[in-house]
Amino acid sequence: MIALAHSHQIYRKQCLLVNESTTLRRHAEANFAGKYRQWAKEHSFKSMLPGDVKAHKEKAEQAQRTINSHLTECKLSERVIPYSDKLFKQASIEWLVATDQPIQALEHPKFQEMIYVASRATNSVKIPSCKATCAEII
Template sequence: YLQWCKANKFVLMLLSDAQECCLAAATANAKQGTLNNHVWEVMPTECVIPYTYQLFCEALVEWLICTNQACCCIPIQAVDHLTFKKMIDVASHATKG
């Protein structure tokens, strides 16, 4: 019987064969495939917001308000002075240090 089943590629349906088949299928399904060849680490890139004078002024006003310096140290009009603008433009173009 077993030789005839192998020769004719017949699936055995005896209880022991069915249990063996189920066990083999469960073992095959239990193995987790690896993704090593398909997955790689993505390095985070630095998100740099492009400098604009308007964005700087908004951030400055927000900082002055948050630190309660809006009325005592630097008047808001100081940011409109040409020398102040030049200083900020020079600092914004610095790439190192």
């Protein structure tokens, strides 16, 4: 408690000590902004004054908006992975294992015919669903 004397009257002013960083930063910005920024610059320290933090955030958000404006969403169907023998071999082996096929399935004439037909597709191959396949067989 601090007592102040003024014209024979005593005023009592209560002081509170606060250790919150935001309060200290607001105080530093209000009273010592120039000195603090100079010290921060000399010591390669990022200024944590509330106004500077807000400016950093706004600058980062503006940069993100600029980046986002240049991005376009790539649909899965638009992304075509170029053919390679290595990629086909890998896909074949994964199919054999995942579907529990015999290794000789890759040598079956009907499997090879199916691959040959699919290889002539210009854009993509539409694989029929189970229902469509069942209906076609019946």
